[in-house]
Amino acid sequence: xxxxxxxxxxxxxxxxxxxxxxxxxxxxxxxxxxxxxxxxxxxxxxxxxxxxxxxxxxxxxxxxxxxxxxxxxxxxxxxxxxxxxxxxxxxxxxxxxxxxxxxxxxxxxxxxxxxxxxxxxxxxxxxxxxxxxxxxxxxxxxxxxxxxxxxxxxxxxxxxxxxxxxxxxxxxxxxxxxxxxxxxxxxxxxxxxxxxxxxxxxxxxxxxxxxxxxxxxxxxxxxxxxxxxxxxxxxxxxxxxxxxxxxxxxxxxxxxxxxxxxxxxxxxxxxxxxxxxxxxxxxxxxxxxxxxxxxxxxxxxxxxxxxxxxxxxxxxxxxxxxxxxxxxxxxxxxxxxxxxxxxxxxxxxxxxxxxxxxxxxxxxxxxxxxxxxxxxxxxxxxxxxxxxxxxxxxxxxxxxxxxxxxxxxxxxxxxx
RNA sequence: GUGGACGUAGCUCAGCUGGUAGAGCACCCGGUUGUGGUCCGGGAUGUCGCGGGUUCGAGCCCCGUCGUUCACCCCA
Numbered sequence: 435x436x437x438x439x440x441x442x443x444x445x446x447x448x449x450x451x452x453x454x455x456x457x458x459x460x461x462x463x464x465x466x467x468x469x470x471x472x473x474x475x476x477x478x479x480x481x482x483x484x485x486x487x488x489x490x491x492x493x494x495x496x497x498x499x500x501x502x503x504x505x506x507x508x509x510x511x512x513x514x515x516x517x518x519x520x521x522x523x524x525x526x527x528x529x530x531x532x533x534x535x536x537x538x539x540x541x542x543x544x545x546x547x548x549x550x551x552x553x554x555x556x557x558x559x560x561x562x563x564x565x566x567x568x569x570x571x572x573x574x575x576x577x578x579x580x581x582x583x584x585x586x587x588x589x590x591x592x593x594x595x596x597x598x599x600x601x602x603x604x605x606x607x608x609x610x611x612x613x614x615x616x617x618x619x620x621x622x623x624x625x626x627x628x629x630x631x632x633x634x635x636x637x638x639x640x641x642x643x644x645x646x647x648x649x650x651x652x653x654x655x656x657x658x659x660x661x662x663x664x665x666x667x668x669x670x671x672x673x674x675x676x677x678x679x680x681x682x683x684x685x686x687x688x689x690x691x692x693x694x695x696x697x698x699x700x701x702x703x704x705x706x707x708x709x710x711x712x713x714x715x716x717x718x719x720x721x722x723x724x725x726x727x728x729x730x731x732x733x734x735x736x737x738x739x740x741x742x743x744x745x746x747x748x749x750x751x752x753x754x755x756x757x758x759x760x761x762x763x764x765x766x767x768x769x770x771x772x773x774x775x776x777x778x779x780x781x782x783x784x785x786x787x788x789x790x791x792x793x794x795x796x797x798x799x800x801x802x803x804x805x806x807x808x809x810x811x812x813x814x815x816x817x818x819x820x821x822x823x824x825x826x827x828x829x830x831x832x833x834x835x836x837x838x839x840x841x842x843x844x845x846x847x848x849x850x
Numbered sequence: 851g852u853g854g855a856c857g858u859a860g861c862u863c864a865g866c867u868g869g870u871a872g873a874g875c876a877c878c879c880g881g882u883u884g885u886g887g888u889c890c891g892g893g894a895u896g897u898c899g900c901g902g903g904u905u906c907g908a909g910c911c912c913c914g915u916c917g918u919u920c921a922c923c924c925c926a
Contacts, residue, residue, distance in 0.1 A: 439899090441899090441916085441917070442917095444916085444917070444918095445917095445918095495924095496923080496924050496925085497924080497925080500851075500924095501924075501925090518925095518926085547926080549924090549925080549926090551851095551923090551924065551925080552851070552852090552922095552923085552924095553917095553918080553919085554919080554920070554921080555919070555920070556925095556926080557924085557925070557926080558926090561925095561926060562926085563926060565926095628852095628923085632923085639924095642923095642924090643923095644921095644922075644923090645922090692925090693924060693925055694925090703925095704926095710920080710921090711920080711921065711922085712924090712925070712926080714925060714926060715926070716926065717925080717926070739925095739926060740926070741925085741926030742926085743926075744926055745926090767884090767885080769884070798878090798879095799879080799880095799884095800884050800885055801879095801880090801884095801885070801886080802878080802879080802886095803885085803886090804885050804886040804887090805886055805887080806886090807885090807886065808886040808887055809886090809887095815885080815886080817884065817885065819884060820884095821884090829885090831885075831886090833886070833887085836885095836886085836887095838885090
């Protein structure tokens with residue numbers, strides 16, 4: 435009698451063969467450009483002190499106010515499953531004094547993140563991100579490079595149906611000035627309760643409303659871009675200039691909104707055309723006050739987070755994920771127990787020489803084993819039976835052509 | 851959190867106005883002794899998501915629940 439089945443928790447994304455191969459491929463492709471630009475791995479815990487996100491991400495954000503997995507551990511501490519990566523990285527940078535050496539500190543990470551949202555296409559409660567952070571310098575060239583690294587990852591996968599949107603949120607002074615004007619404007623609007631509530635929390639949010647009537651109403655709203663001070667404006671112009679020079683296409687979106695409080699200055703988002711409502715495949719920006727807010731020095735930084743799940747979805751939507759199957763070099767079919775012992779030994783030796791070798795287990799018939807070998811896509815197959823054991827010579831069969839040749843077991847390696 | 855759709859074998863789905871389940875693919879075995887991909891034959895598989903209710907009787911109707919999915923919201 436079987437017990438009741440246990441299912442995965444609601445809304446998690448998980449990857450099993452064959453698709454796990456595509457996931458691995460996408461993840462590595464997104465990491466590679468960061469490595470080539472000199473970013474180094476930082477491996478962090480998936481849970482942190484809840485306070486880190488309250489202060490780092492911001493109490494007023496949806497992420498912190500209603501989407502965090504927070505619980506008390508056995509010592510009565512408030513723990514939260516990380517909903518994003520930047521805060522944790524900053525915490526670790528401060529804790530380990532990484533910012534005491536040469537700047538910028540350049541780090542990359544990859545892993546799972548958690549947000550208790552209603553699941554939807556491309557939106558999961560546990561999801562995967564690849565991210566980088568460049569901390570300590572305010573050079574606009576770094577902004578451009580960070581963006582270029584994300585873009586390089588998408589391009590190396592062959593993605594083309596996406597666009598890069600950029601804007602500048604300016605510094606604190608610019609934002610404060612704009613916020614006053616924007617709030618005044620919003621007061622002239624006739625809003626429903628929920629929307630008014632959102633406006634109170636963060637008036638910029640209204641730029642993101644998807645309803646046509648709201649888009650129209652916001653048409654005349656004052657734009658933050660027009661309130662940037664000279665320094666912010668120059669910085670942003672430089673970023674655009676560098677992007678132009680690298681021939682990275684972008685569109686200026688002065689109505690872009692980001693949901694995390696720490697963003698300042700250069701802010702960007704990659705949007706894929708084929709994905710539906712959850713179309714952001716990556717995003718990031720500069721954060722001026724974050725490190726200080728977490729008890730560190732007053733250093734600026736910039737980084738991004740790329741959604742592996744969504745990039746995979748996008749790649750599948752564009753039909754550019756190659757489903758080349760797992761291929762082993764050699765498939766050994768042992769007939770009988772002595773042969774099985776021999777097979778294990780041969781496999782072990784060839785593997786230590788770098789070959790991918792599989793063995794037919796379970797004493798199934800030769801025909802079945804051949805079928806199994808065929809399915810794995812093995813390049814070569816060898817049958818180990820009485821005569822082979824006696825002569826120490828096997829028929830090395832090349833699966834593609836069906837041809838085979840006699841090879842000494844001892845010298846198998848040089849024929850693979 | 852709010853609203854809509856959906857939930858039948860591993861996968862994709864069929865199942866007429868309620869009468870206790872089927873196809874294709876996949877899987878396993880075989881087609882004379884030890885060689886795959888085609889073909890032929892045979893076979894296993896489901897408490898019809900779960901729990902209640904209506905009914906003589908429910909995969910089909912009703913309620914609840916869990917899950918998936920789409921949109922809002924939010925974001926990767």
